[in-house]
Amino acid sequence: MARIRTTVDGLVYEDDVEPRMLLVQYLRERLGKTGTVIGCDTSNCGACTVHLDGMSVKSCSVLAVQANGAEVLTVEGLERDGQLHPVQQAFHDNHALQCGYCTPGMIMQSIDLLGDNPDPSEQEVREGIEGNLCRCTGYQNIVRAVQDAASKMKPGAAAPTQPAGQPVAGGGA
Amino acid sequence: MTTTENTPTQEIGRDRRRKEDRRLITGRTRWTDNQALTGLLHISIVRSPFAHADIKGIDTSAAKQVPGVVAVYSAADLGADQVQLPCAWPITKDMKAPQRPALAGSRVNFAGEGVAVVVARSAAIAKDAAELVEVDYSELEPVLDMEEALKDGATLVHPEIGTNANAQWVFDSGEAGSGGSVAEALKKAESDDDQIIVRRRFRQQRLVPVFMEPRSTVVDPNAEQLTMWSSTQVPHILKTMLALTLGLPEHKIRVIAPDVGGGFGGKIAVAPEEVVTLLVAQKTGKPVKWTETRSESLLTAHHGRDQVQELAMSVTKDGRITGLDVRLIADMGAYLGLVGPGVPILGAFMFNAIYKIPAYRFDCTNVFTTKTLTDAYRGAGRPEATFGIERLMDEAALELGMEPLEFREKNWIKHEEFPFTTVSTLTYDTGNYEAATAQAKQMFDYDGLRREQQERRRRGDVKQLGIGISTFTEMCGLAPSRVLGSLDYGAGGWETASIRMQPTGKAEVVVGVSPHGQGHETAFSQIVADQLGVPFEDVEILHGDTQSSYKGLDTYGSRSLAVGGIAVVKAAEKVVEKAKPIAAHMLEASEGDLEFSGGKFTVKGTDKGVGIQDIALAVFAAHDYPEGIEPDIDAHATFDPENFSFPHGTHLCAVEVDTETGFVEMYKYVCVDDVGNVINPLIVEGQVHGGLAQGIAQALYEEAAYDDQGTLLSGTLVDYTLPSAADLISFDTANTTTASTTNPLGVKGVGEAGTIASTPAVVNSVLDAIRHLGVKDIDMPTTPYRVWTAIQNASGHAGRADEANVASPGAGLGSTARDMPEGGNL
Numbered sequence: 001m002a003r004i005r006t007t008v009d010g011l012v013y014e015d016d017v018e019p020r021m022l023l024v025q026y027l028r029e030r031l032g033k034t035g036t037v038i039g040c041d042t043s044n045c046g047a048c049t050v051h052l053d054g055m056s057v058k059s060c061s062v063l064a065v066q067a068n069g070a071e072v073l074t075v076e077g078l079e080r081d082g083q084l085h086p087v088q089q090a091f092h093d094n095h096a097l098q099c100g101y102c103t104p105g106m107i108m109q110s111i112d113l114l115g116d117n118p119d120p121s122e123q124e125v126r127e128g129i130e131g132n133l134c135r136c137t138g139y140q141n142i143v144r145a146v147q148d149a150a151s152k153m154k155p156g157a158a159a160p161t162q163p164a165g166q167p168v169a170g171g172g173a
Numbered sequence: 174m175t176t177t178e179n180t181p182t183q184e185i186g187r188d189r190r191r192k193e194d195r196r197l198i199t200g201r202t203r204w205t206d207n208q209a210l211t212g213l214l215h216i217s218i219v220r221s222p223f224a225h226a227d228i229k230g231i232d233t234s235a236a237k238q239v240p241g242v243v244a245v246y247s248a249a250d251l252g253a254d255q256v257q258l259p260c261a262w263p264i265t266k267d268m269k270a271p272q273r274p275a276l277a278g279s280r281v282n283f284a285g286e287g288v289a290v291v292v293a294r295s296a297a298i299a300k301d302a303a304e305l306v307e308v309d310y311s312e313l314e315p316v317l318d319m320e321e322a323l324k325d326g327a328t329l330v331h332p333e334i335g336t337n338a339n340a341q342w343v344f345d346s347g348e349a350g351s352g353g354s355v356a357e358a359l360k361k362a363e364s365d366d367d368q369i370i371v372r373r374r375f376r377q378q379r380l381v382p383v384f385m386e387p388r389s390t391v392v393d394p395n396a397e398q399l400t401m402w403s404s405t406q407v408p409h410i411l412k413t414m415l416a417l418t419l420g421l422p423e424h425k426i427r428v429i430a431p432d433v434g435g436g437f438g439g440k441i442a443v444a445p446e447e448v449v450t451l452l453v454a455q456k457t458g459k460p461v462k463w464t465e466t467r468s469e470s471l472l473t474a475h476h477g478r479d480q481v482q483e484l485a486m487s488v489t490k491d492g493r494i495t496g497l498d499v500r501l502i503a504d505m506g507a508y509l510g511l512v513g514p515g516v517p518i519l520g521a522f523m524f525n526a527i528y529k530i531p532a533y534r535f536d537c538t539n540v541f542t543t544k545t546l547t548d549a550y551r552g553a554g555r556p557e558a559t560f561g562i563e564r565l566m567d568e569a570a571l572e573l574g575m576e577p578l579e580f581r582e583k584n585w586i587k588h589e590e591f592p593f594t595t596v597s598t599l600t601y602d603t604g605n606y607e608a609a610t611a612q613a614k615q616m617f618d619y620d621g622l623r624r625e626q627q628e629r630r631r632r633g634d635v636k637q638l639g640i641g642i643s644t645f646t647e648m649c650g651l652a653p654s655r656v657l658g659s660l661d662y663g664a665g666g667w668e669t670a671s672i673r674m675q676p677t678g679k680a681e682v683v684v685g686v687s688p689h690g691q692g693h694e695t696a697f698s699q700i701v702a703d704q705l706g707v708p709f710e711d712v713e714i715l716h717g718d719t720q721s722s723y724k725g726l727d728t729y730g731s732r733s734l735a736v737g738g739i740a741v742v743k744a745a746e747k748v749v750e751k752a753k754p755i756a757a758h759m760l761e762a763s764e765g766d767l768e769f770s771g772g773k774f775t776v777k778g779t780d781k782g783v784g785i786q787d788i789a790l791a792v793f794a795a796h797d798y799p800e801g802i803e804p805d806i807d808a809h810a811t812f813d814p815e816n817f818s819f820p821h822g823t824h825l826c827a828v829e830v831d832t833e834t835g836f837v838e839m840y841k842y843v844c845v846d847d848v849g850n851v852i853n854p855l856i857v858e859g860q861v862h863g864g865l866a867q868g869i870a871q872a873l874y875e876e877a878a879y880d881d882q883g884t885l886l887s888g889t890l891v892d893y894t895l896p897s898a899a900d901l902i903s904f905d906t907a908n909t910t911t912a913s914t915t916n917p918l919g920v921k922g923v924g925e926a927g928t929i930a931s932t933p934a935v936v937n938s939v940l941d942a943i944r945h946l947g948v949k950d951i952d953m954p955t956t957p958y959r960v961w962t963a964i965q966n967a968s969g970h971a972g973r974a975d976e977a978n979v980a981s982p983g984a985g986l987g988s989t990a991r992d993m994p995e996g997g998n999l
Contacts (some may be wrong), residue, residue, distance in 0.1 A: 103197050124876060
């Protein structure tokens with residue numbers, strides 16, 4: 001067992017974990033953070049995507065011990081004072097989800113993408129989320145949502161959960 | 174205000190954002206695997222690595238020593254080898270149905286079949302210990318090729334049934350009286366100089382549905398009722414089938430389908446793992462969870478498609494179809510799934526598609542192999558049929574030297590001919606193929622793209638352009654119960670809904686259909702809001718729990734709106750009917766003087782009125798209501814459709830094929846679908862997008878491939894290649910509308926349309942791009958390697974590509990555009 005201290009969605013946790021435990025297992029099984037889901041066992045689907053110190057990672061490909069001392073942000077930590085993150089709101093507004101299983105990972109990856117590229121073209125969005133698989137939407141409305149969120153998150157645009165001009169990537173709580 | 178004027182529709186047709194979204198975008202979704210019950214045990218299933226083998230012995234001793242392991246059970250320990258998992262569709266009286274156990278006892282019949290189960294404190298311990306279970310197998314010959322399997326002397330998957338053939342199912346329009354004899358039609362064509370016969374063999378590869386949420390089941394045996402949470406499309410069917418299969422009293426079973434992460438037919442099942450989880454829960458007296466890995470899912474959850482199609486069409490030289498002969502072999506895999514044998518049979522009604530075909534025969538033989546079983550996958554039988562006919566229409570046009578759209582139009586049912594009874598005995602209520610095609614051509618710039626194609630050909634571009642067409646229809650809204658009865662299906666096709674009016678005027682609507690991403694909560698709320706005249710926000714849709722939704726037939730076959738939605742309408746009508754005498758009493762008027770509109774009963778010619786939400790409160794208080802009636806306006810309705818619904822559409826696809834690498838790139842995709850009246854255009858568009866992606870994926874990317882030992886090669890998402898966002902393009906979608914006349918909302922199904930239509934459009938476009946190079950056909954998926962190989966093989970004996978006589982019949986579909994007027998219409 002290894003002892004880890006991790007901040008997840010703004011709360012500090014200390015736990016003893018098996019060295020082989022994956023971050024996604026830690027989130028789901030130990031912290032009850034079931035908003036992050038598992039869709040495959042080969043890191044292809046991206047359903048488990050979270051932010052680790054502000055960078056998107058597939059949490060099935062990170063050991064829990066690697067998150068020691070780090071800040072983890074999951075889809076459960078995006079709302080601020082009951083206000084959806086602009087990317088969450090855009091997914092809703094653009095019907096970018098159907099069954100919703102890929103959605104937590106897709107949202108986390110999209111936020112990361114917009115942190116790197118605040119005004120992506122359609123092709124840049126498609127390439128930016130190609131590590132996240134969706135079986136319901138054909139991706140079209142996801143692409144729309146990401147571009148819609150980008151336009152709302154531009155400096156000067158009203159973005160309720162981000163101070164204007166700040167980078168948009170998650171980056172912990 | 175006159176009495177005939179209706180309140181304008183408020184909700185139906187609005188692009189309401191979905192009620193379901195909030196929990197899904199915030200991570201508060203209730204997936205089955207999220208269930209955490211006190212004392213929960215986890216199981217891992219030991220699976221056969223061999224496709225076909227006798228089980229000589231199982232040694233569980235090492236696994237039992239692992240700390241945290243509670244038990245290890247063989248099939249016999251649980252009685253799982255004696256279970257007969259149900260097949261609800263015996264398509265013929267003499268259909269061969271081998272026993273399908275929950276765990277294999279003495280013989281495994283596909284790689285991945287379960288043979289034992291480990292029960293442990295955690296999923297990780299169970300998985301570790303499962304590796305320690307020693308199974309002694311004696312390998313048998315695998316049975317992999319459908320056609321070989323049907324030959325005399327073939328190795329038998331199930332020797333006890335004496336054959337690898339499950340059943341043969343035949344429809345002959347000559348015998349049915351719905352058309353002529355195909356045998357005669359083909360014979361006549363053979364000796365008729367004015368006719369040709371086009372024969373083709375197509376392969377429908379095996380696919381995997383790949384719902385994003387892996388299957389999961391939790392069973393709590395200690396509740397008042399045995400409670401099963403399961404990631405299923407069919408909680409009601411599952412409940413009844415568990416009772417019938419295991420001999421459990423049905424009223425002691427509660428099945429809950431919580432949030433379900435996609436299904437696409439793949440979760441229409443009574444899965445062996447569901448039964449095993451239940452048996453282990455009963456045996457241990459503890460709540461038990463099973464959650465599959467993705468590899469387990471690809472290996473063992475049922476697959477779809479997998480047919481060999483031998484087609485023959487006779488057609489006059491001026492382009493009139495005179496006969497269609499369809500011979501199929503369909504791979505059932507190792508066992509029969511819940512509706513598996515019936516899946517290819519649904520195609521019997523769809524091969525004739527939108528065309529007037531005077532003589533038609535459909536002959537399908539289902540065959541067992543030592544592969545994962547096949548069952549419903551989005552479209553189920555109809556994509557296979559649509560692919561066959563739409564590919565064949567292109568091939569026939571090619572041989573005739575006709576423009577492929579023109580050839581289709583010559584044979585399709587004209588809009589003024591509806592209702593039209595087809596050669597396969599269905600009556601299409603409405604449709605307008607001309608309108609959908611005209612709009613699609615305009616959006617696609619069909620003639621412009623044909624010209625661009627010609628220019629690229631002339632220049633000898635490395636990237637050639639191909640244009641593919643699919644003018645499809647489908648039968649959905651499963652299904653009229655008496656039709657299902659005539660097909661020997663084991664259940665009806667009705668659906669139910671109940672409306673419970675709360676004292677505060679809110680409406681709880683309980684539906685029997687069971688969503689897994691479709692947006693029922695939103696669309697049904699819109700329907701109820703209009704029917705009862707209550708706010709959209711005041712409606713709550715309850716589903717998926719057999720304790721609240723006690724009766725239903727669940728979600729598949731694009732039935733939720735066209736059948737379930739109509740049950741909602743009927744229930745709402747009953748609520749209004751029950752409220753009427755109470756309203757009359759409250760208004761001191763006679764019922765005959767009342768009218769109901771916009772949620773309010775009013776006395777004609779006055780401004781006196783009372784709202785239905787106020788009536789709900791009045792019957793709750795029940796202080797003052799008419800004698801002789803119950804103080805209640807709740808209602809339940811069951812709707813059995815009189816007919817299927819027949820959405821249709823014209824799909825046009827353009828691809829670029831790199832002739833040096835074989836790489837196919839989507840260039841443009843336009844579809845104009847007629848799905849009848851639309852409740853929520855946003856949801857409809859989303860369904861079309863997702864359907865297209867899956868149909869395109871069949872054409873270009875996906876295949877469940879086995880090696881010569883019967884091992885699944887595409888057992889992870891590394892090898893089973895779902896398209897990503899970067900593989901697809903934005904689709905241009907639109908609707909034309911002819912309202913269905915067989916239901917009061919005028920709706921048709923939409924869930925499967927995109928998948929059914931798109932596959933042949935894409936393959937037709939790939940071939941259209943390179944046919945001038947001598948390529949005649951490419952099996953799906955048309956991967957770069959296959960396309961490149963086809964080009965290489967063709968160029969070996971096709972002469973110089975740039976010399977292909979592009980204007981003569983047989984030289985390429987696109988070539989015929991040369992004869993078309995510039996920018997004109999057909």
